[in-house]
Amino acid sequence: MDCVDFVELVTDFLEGALPDADELRFIEHLAECSGCERYLDQFRQTIAATGELTPDRISPDARQQLLTAFRDWRQQ
Amino acid sequence: MAGARDLPPDEVLVQRLRDGDEETFVLVLDTWSGGMLRLAMSFVSTKASAEEVVQDTWLAVFKGISDFEGRSSLKTWVYRILVNTAKARGTKESRTVPFASLVPEEEGPTVDAERFRPPGEQHAGHWAVDQEPRDWHIPEDHVLRGEVREVIAQALDELPPRLRTVITLRDVAGYGSEEVCSLLEISPGNQRVLLHRARASLRRKLEDYLSGAQDVAVGGDERGLR
């Protein structure tokens, strides 16, 4: 396995979706190649940082309208 | 996954919503609407449209909550309504996002081919000189961490819609692979392709930012800003 292949298999590896033989080659390459080891680690850090995103909020107006709609619905 | 731990279990939520408990409604509204907004943005063209999708979804949730059978989690049920509402609206705005098959710009390498040694050269296919990823350091300083989040949020907004949808569900909202496949009606293989492209693109943006940010951080020290 070359680096150029390795970088395309990272998500499959992280998802446990690689066939056994490919996973073995992936790990062999990882153990021998500092560039790819770093690439995999940066992929993990990217995923972690993406998980920290604070979602956007809906506008106060939209929120207020929904609260009003909820109260109307409750009356029925 | 954000906020999930702050919510009572589904049975409790559903019962309270059916009873018209406003406090519970406010809780789920504030916990989920942000993620819903991001997801809706994948299907429609403006934030105003996305906000209307979120509103329509909640109205549909009130109407349907008495029929909710608990076959999926409440949040998945709400997200499913959102995706259907957003798709219907996206069609009207002719920005449909068909998920059945990959489009050409979603194929091809996710890392610039020039970063690898070309075929024919010694060690072809390995990182080229000075092209392997360098050590980076995500700052712990919370102002800089905020900047990192900004970079990622921006990069997310710039992704093609299908990539953005998948990574939003998986890595921002924290859904598992099976749920995302069933929500979007795509195969596990296609889902991984889209997710991988999206992640690779974000890693690249982060790499660009962090290689520049270190200089900025040093500059800040020199000016005594910290």
Ligand SMILES: [Zn+2]
């Ligand atoms: Zn390598």
